[in-house]
Amino acid sequence: MNGQRHNIYLVGLMGSGKTTIGRALARRMGRRFVDTDHEIEARTGVRIPTIFELEGEAGFRRREAQTIVELSEEAGIVLATGGGAILDPENRKVLRRTGWVVYLDVPTHVLLERTRHDTNRPLLQVADPLGKLNALRTQRDPLYREIADIIVDGARHHSHTAVSRILKEWEQLCVHST
Numbered sequence: 001m002n003g004q005r006h007n008i009y010l011v012g013l014m015g016s017g018k019t020t021i022g023r024a025l026a027r028r029m030g031r032r033f034v035d036t037d038h039e040i041e042a043r044t045g046v047r048i049p050t051i052f053e054l055e056g057e058a059g060f061r062r063r064e065a066q067t068i069v070e071l072s073e074e075a076g077i078v079l080a081t082g083g084g085a086i087l088d089p090e091n092r093k094v095l096r097r098t099g100w101v102v103y104l105d106v107p108t109h110v111l112l113e114r115t116r117h118d119t120n121r122p123l124l125q126v127a128d129p130l131g132k133l134n135a136l137r138t139q140r141d142p143l144y145r146e147i148a149d150i151i152v153d154g155a156r157h158h159s160h161t162a163v164s165r166i167l168k169e170w171e172q173l174c175v176h177s178t
Contacts, residue, residue, distance in 0.1 A: 011102070012105065024159055105151050107155055
């Protein structure tokens, strides 16, 4: 495997399973798991909705970009990115350059089911959360696909099955790059 691309990054819309699958994947690989949203909350001492309230989405995205740059310098981590991290072209470059990107693709009706009671999702605190998820998918899906090394159907696969599929692809990639 190329020494520069030493991390595994999970991308996808909110509720796609990045944290759940990322934790399980890191455990199976003996790697450290990091979730960018949790990391930002730990660094700032406040929850994501508070950052959105005080600094707006632009302020949050600046913090997210800085966190991604710093974490990408570590070797051998599994990182669950925030759903909108790929909006920043620089973030996309960093992720592609320093890691292997897994896109967890999940239909919006499933995402709505998974996120409907989660108040820690500022972008979904709107009158029509399904409409918002559809708009986010339309905007972000091409960017996820642009940087993905593998696309996993996160709705059809149980998290353990998704982890096994990712590991199989990772092992094949490692064998082919040696």
